Amino acid sequence: MDYSFSEFHKEAQRIAGWLFPNEAKTLHELASKCNHPIVDIGTFHGRSAAYLAAGSKCGNRVPVYTIDPFTQSSFYTSNIFSADANKAKLKFKENMKKLGLVDIVIPLITTSKEAARLYDIDPELILIDGDHTFDGAKLDFDCWYPKLVPNGVMAVHDYAQAVGAKRLMKECFTPQFFTEIKYVDLLAYGVKIG
């Protein structure tokens, strides 16, 4: 398979999820530049994971750790897809297989807090797209910001829509922690202070 964004997008856009094409392209590009692992918090059917993994394949082929407990939380009972956690887990595995990404994607079936505690990973790129409450997003930040390598990138999805992500941006995406903050549709990202 051709993992360049323009070719890969023809297949990957079929994966259910909320990532817009420009956001997917940005994640693909950021992933292609990484020399250290990538962490994707909030997997669902694997849309963000797919673009991160394809980007990595176009670059240095660093592993992409995807984190999701796939438990039947309020996310599944309240969202527009009325999705099912078990179905999401199956779909995710099916999508990674279909797109030839199982060699680079490492699924961690747990919460981001537990993954941070259990696994010794120093990522260069982190996407926060899991628990969308402020407490949930802040916990992701607190657990993973210290692990991000200097000059690594932390991205947050839904910053303009989800109350939690919006507050996280306001309180934590500050000059104390980040430089070069950029916005692409509903994706915001910044470079960790070196």
Ligand SMILES: C[S@@+](CC[C@H](N)C(=O)[O-])C[C@H]1O[C@@H](n2cnc3c(N)ncnc32)[C@H](O)[C@@H]1O
């Ligand atoms: C918005 S979806 C993720 C969408 C995905 N990034 C995409 O591109 O399609 C949110 C996911 O976060 C997961 N989630 C909820 N709490 C979590 C936590 N504490 N740690 C990791 N994932 C979590 C949910 O199970 C759900 O599958």
